[in-house]
Amino acid sequence: MNSYLESLSKQFNHHLAVREKRPGVTQLFVPLFHADGDMVDVYLEESPLGERYVRVTDAGATLMRLSYDYEINTENKERIFREILANSRLQEDEGAIFIDSTIDGLYPAILQFGQGVAKVMTMRHFKREAVAGLFYEMVSEFVERDLAAFKPDEKVYPIKGRDDLEVDFAFSLGARPIYLFAVKDPNRARLATISCLEFQRAKLPHRSVIVYENMEAMPKKDLNRLTSAADKQFPNLPEFKQHARDYLEREAG
């Protein structure tokens, strides 16, 4: 492989440096950068495909970098990540993104790798309208990151034996836990209504809280029923993000 590094350097217009990271692992310093100015992590190592091949890998650095403020922690996000990899003809193994290339094809492989890694990093900027079904993920992300001090429990079933009455998040703040429902559509609104009414019928001490994706888009009858059943409502996610902490602090008393 070393005999091709000179050719590779020429293809990169001699804007390339090489460091031995570990025995058998070479780090390439190439002019490919993330938005924060850090160079894209590019390592070369032996490929399991044989000595005519080289593995170009990030050793897990891209997913680590993405995780600073974005986690691939739902099926939807995982699907999007896999699509990006497939479209970029990259693979992933235990967090490391890689491509196995012939030695002759190293230069285009590194460019392809760099482009694919950059696309993975753009996941943190996806707009809601470009990615369907991220409402629940965004609620979860906010609760787990910003409301961690209130010790939320995910997917709680307050009535024993009733696994049809699921609460998205429960906060045990005192005598009356807070049961949070994330409501995106009429079906979810009806389920939340039934759950709230059943909890009341069972005389469970609690306060029920609804966060809508868009309260104004809810059909009137579904909205009226849930408004009657629930204790507190946030009309949309931005309102919830703005006021949830204060609300929970007041409830914690």
Next chain:
Amino acid sequence: MLTQAEIDALIACQKRVTAPMKRDMRDQNGHKKNGFSLESEDGRHKFSCFIRVLTRFPENFSIGLTYLMPDGGSLILLRCNGDHGLHQNFVRDDRSFEGYHIHMATEEALELDCSVENFAEPTDAYASWQEALHHFLKAVNVVDAASQFPMTFRQVSILERLGVSDEQLS
């Protein structure tokens, strides 16, 4: 949009731990992760902190302070990085350098709509993520750091006993 004075004040204000880091780092996708939450002493500002260490190359790590904005958004204000390769500044200057460095949010980066913490300075304040955590906690002014992170401060005290001075540590 935050001004530089506001950014600097958010980094420097006294803070307390509201949710401590887990005892053990968690393995995920080729890196180890942990985190903790902070709040300013006056209760007005909330922060989330992350710790990430690359499993294969532990010298590649990042410890960051994320400001949780009232409108639900977030900004990474400060990030202590390990030695992962080259960094290139796009704002304030066009320096590039290798080695350990600290990213800082700048008003210029916000105005340019590029990564807010693009600007970085090289540092010799630490050589491991544990040392970086100690430096980070002092840099962002966590007033209860010694009681909340006793192992971090115990490790640094061992280094002091070995003759590494406080100036070299800070």
